[in-house]
Amino acid sequence: MLAPEKIWWKPLGRIEKTWLTVALVWCVFLTLMMPLWYFMGKQNVPAETYRTTPTQYNEKINAFVEQYKIGEDTINGITLPVVEAPAGSDVYLRASTWQWYPILQFQKGETYRLHISSMDLQHGFSLQPVNINLQVLPGYDYVATIVPTTTGEFTIVCNEFCSLGHHTMIGKIIVK
């Protein structure tokens, strides 16, 4: 709170220098971890994105469901198609207030190109209990290349506030 003495530009003491060096090394380590994981890790944030419109995306998803539909199931009392595409193919998921469409089925250990886009508001793709979370925006076709490593029924929770029915927006992914 007080004005410093006239000349305050003084060399650092030994303890300060020690801490500064250690802290700086730690910061460099934190920085290096991200590129290291980018090249060596198996879990990276998808970057592949395309521009789209709700109409375009709807056409794609309807064609996709028609081609690969294998059955039906209900969520919140609404009947939804269950869709399984062959390994390696493009798979489409649609977010709209307050529904994830359709129900997707995968095979464990296989690779899929999962497209996600929103028809209206911003939504949040939160796969539970795997706990992978991605932001979903209207106008953006976000492509995640995924390999399910566990089997079972997984729930997609919407974790971006999308007005009053937000908490009812639940979807499903099945891994055989």
Next chain:
Amino acid sequence: MATLAPTTQWVKGAKDDYRVCGVTTLKVDMHTERLIIANAVMAVVCLVLGGIAALLIALTRWQAVHLLDATWFYRLLTLHGVDMLVAWIVFFEMAGLHFGSTALLNARHAAPKLAWIGFIMMTVGGLMANAVILFDPKSTVAFTAYVPLKAHPLFYLSYILFAVGALITVITFFINLVVAKREKRFEGSMPLAVFGLMTAAILATYTLLEGATAIVPAFLWSLDILPNYDPGIYRNFFWGFGHPAQQVNLAAMVSIWYMLAQMTVGIRPVNEKFSRLAFILYLFFINLGSAHHLLVDPGLTFAWKAVNTSYAMYLAVLGSMMHAFSIPAAMEIALRAKGYNKGLFGWLRNGPWNEPGFSALVMSMILFGWIGGVTGVTIGTEQINMLVHNTLRLPGHFHATVVGGTTLAFMGFTYYVIPLIFRKELKLKKWAVWQPYVYGVGSALVSLGMITSGLQGVSRRNWDITFAGVVPGTVDLTLAIFGIGALIAVTGGIMYVTIVLVSILTGERKEASGLLLVSGTNNPLLDSTKLTDEQMESKQNQPKGTLVMVFAFLVWFAVYYLSNWWLLGRTWFIR
């Protein structure tokens, strides 16, 4: 040796409407005094509004209680964000800027009229935001108001009014600095605390400009003047405002930490260069952290995300780690110089633990660093963010920084503003002794409850997570910890507001007679000027205890950080 700012003559022709504080010997311009009082009162009003909302939404997320219906939950969540993250804190900071740019420089307030215009705009904006959120069902859009979720035009207008008002106040801060320098009110460099506040003011300037860039188009879009507003672009601009706003808090809070340390234990900064460099690192690098909110957004590359999220090599984190050393080190030296020299931590045991400014400072530093800082850096790591984005771990992090850190420090500081600026005797001193502990423990539990719930996948901003049907039974336990923590923290908040109101409303106007409230009659601020270079540098006064503490902190940091990479490695493959 540091000296109190020299007393210069008031310039002829200038309004010499000031008083000299008998305790600190600082000159307080009467315009400054009234501005500080007005801003502080509005800050507390917003804290009360936001606090009521906090209690009700916490009691709703505590699944066993589940108090509100969905409509009111989301409505009050929006209100809570606006009042706490912006209104309470910015009003308090504006009071701090008026104080720092005049009293601490021995200077006059050079632009009081402009400052009042800023204050009135902020007040109108803040109250309007509350009214719109409460009475217009459409404006339940959460604090972030993500496009294309559309609120009432008045909602955006209230943001704009508040931001422009704050910007005007920040401009008066710079005017004061320039005028003080020109009128030679102080010699040499400005005090460290003012330097820190200046950092906050510079950060605030571009934060507020970016806020306008985000919100003005949203306002036009809500009036149907602008046909489209890209949600990705909005997010980028919004977080150029939303995140840096919290960095303004950081810089202001650290300045208040230095002040509280000086006022309660009489520190001299260990090395002015070291502390000032740390502030400069904030200035250059901290706002890159806006990218933390966009780490799992479509349309952005790894390189963009990694460079920004790491503040270009974590240089802003380095700044915080420097302060995390230099403040406790200065406290250790000051206390050791008083003779509390036993062992590594004898000085700490002998700190004035019953002095609210001291306990608020210590609790604030622990919560901010050990919980807030560590979790923040970890979840702001590009890949790890996939495990965290929009889960309760996120508010868990920022309740440790903004509530346990900033708010607690501001509360502790208020207890000294009441006698020194309001010139009212502090009432309910026994409450004030306990309040920082109650509030600190409460907010720690809130954070821990949120973080552990989020680790299990519970999302934030969700009225009823049981709809998901996947949350394990342990979530009931962690959400209960969050709820109980909230009850304790709200109790601490009520104590704070009661102490402030009772002191201001029932106390008689009285000049302060001492700086310390309960722990003694000495004046640490004046004591600090008596600390000699020999005492600062003597071998037995060296901050060995602090060195041990910061290394323990680093170990905890590393354990938490690395265990999150381990957690990430166990999930599905994704690219």
